[in-house]
Amino acid sequence: MAKGSWRRLRRLDETLTAQPSYALVGVLRIPARLTSPARVISRRVAIAVVALLVVALVVYFDRDGYRDSQGDALGFLDCLYYSAVTLSTTGYGDITPISNFSRAVNIFVITPLRIAFLILLVGTTLEVLTETSRQALKIQRWRSRVRNHTVVIGYGTKGKTAVAAMLGDEVVPGEIVVVDTDHSGLERAAAAGLVTVHGDATKSDVLRLAGAQHASAIIVATNRDDTAVLVTLTAREIAPKAKIVASIREAENQHLLLQSGANSVVVSSETAGRLLGIATNTPSVVEMIEDLLTPDAGLAIAEREVEPAEVGGSPRHLRDLVLGVVRDGRLLRIGAPEVDAIEAADRLLYVRTPGH
Template sequence: MPASTVSPLRSIVRRIIWAILALTATVLLVYFGRDGYRDAAGGPLSVLDCIYYATVSLSTTGYGDITPVTPLARLVNVLVITPLRVLFLIVLVGTTLEVLTERSRQAMKIQRWRSRVRDHVVVIGYGTKGRSAVTALLGEDADPGRIVVVDTNQAALETASSLGLVTVNGSGTRSDVLRVAGVARARAIVVAPARDDTAVLVTLTARELAPKAQIVAAVREAENVHLLRQSGADSVVVSSETAGRLLGMATSTPSVVEMFEDLLTPDAGLAISEREVEQQEVGGSPRHLPDIVLGVVRDGRLYRVDAPEADAIEAGDRLLYVKKVTPAEP
């Protein structure tokens, strides 16, 4: 549920105003009923004496040098000043109680979420690559509540939260932050920081916490691919070289680049997807299916459709194919 946010400065100013109003009301009550009070120092109560009494009374200090002596003054203390004292204390400690309550509530929500979440996807880094990865996941009908974004940029986290994603503020290189994100029970981890050295450290940390998770990492330079694989990444995408190849192809065969963009855009047109084989397809050739099959995934390994291993479909295989995507209704 969205929570209403109030500026801390505005909240403090509002509480100070309430405290001043309670103090002023008490001073006026004591001053107008000053004949019912007795000062140990002797003499009638002055305005300063009334302010002094109101202050020590509302703060529960109570030195006892000024006391109500008449029945009316004592009745006013019981029925009016005591509630004002309670209000004053609530105003003073209200901010602290509110912070403690909110922290406790958030801690309970995090603990409850961590105890229930399984097989989710953790995206570390919500820059251009991380946002694109999330868009692709959502395009495959992934549940936003099962996608966790880890980043140190508060603005990026707010953007992710507006999409219904779970957000964790912190560095992906720290194991305690990744534990909060539930990396140990994640199905897949997307490593998409801005720097290659950060990607290596994040991958090392994530692999240590999640030995069985699928880790996909992005790097800018191809020379760092082996470092990511040695760190535990299952798949490595070289962003700069991929973009460079597309730019080079666009100069001579722009239609090919347009087709690539269509395949990589899950919203409409064509898209690359993966599915399980159907029972009636077992034993047949993937080249004879109505779908345009690009490859066969068998025991976690991908075989291109022209490979000898992909001549016949076996039970348990998965097909990598091109599907037609119908645009969503506005």
């Protein structure tokens, strides 16, 4: 990135959401649809041909208003020739409009088409010049429409794995926003079709730029526990209704994350340690757990609503293998007496089999 761009990024600091959209280009990045060069060139050639034919038809239908330098009547080939030399601004002058109507058509129809034709010819250059404007427009549209998305703070190993799990669970890439300060991580996220925001997530303005205030879920996957606490505090302040899931390294910091507003805390070191301990005696159990945690392969743990026919029944008698019942936001184990009768507002935590 150029030095001027770096200075501009540093000046944004805490006033990101107050900046105009063009000033956010390079900070907020919206994934673009990938189009092959051959398709782009073919489309431009087709537009050029259409413009050429339109002008040729306009001149042909008004051919009596034009004069050939030799005095001959104009055929369609002559009109096509006139269109080519006019749109390319070559203008040999061997065919000229002589009637007032033909001159008016040249002014109000052919001249605008000539300008459009020239723009088309230098489209590649103009694309570079107008990239900032197009990005600014995309940013403006995205910020006005983004709702109920997921914000992922940190795109390291944990963040990338969390995104992969969501994509495997059929979440649309455009509904995931990655916030990080690492450019290489953001480039990988953008290549995966994710929206990216470059900035420090401990600052509320950066989270607002990511639309955290409208997010349905926020995943905190930072590399440091103290950073995770600060990010969670900031996220909870601006997104009181969002579900916040945080990952930390040490279990002793779990209560800090919960007090900061996290709905769920994953202790990565303890989880990895338990799997290592289990693997020494029963490695097949670890393999099964990994299978359950991978939504796009084999079995998977999923959550669903209660069907009308299941209300009042026992979760043990359902066709699905139910592991627990979520009632009023609280997880009840399958052996708890409260879940002997399923309620309509419950959600079932079950093992999803392939194809379901």
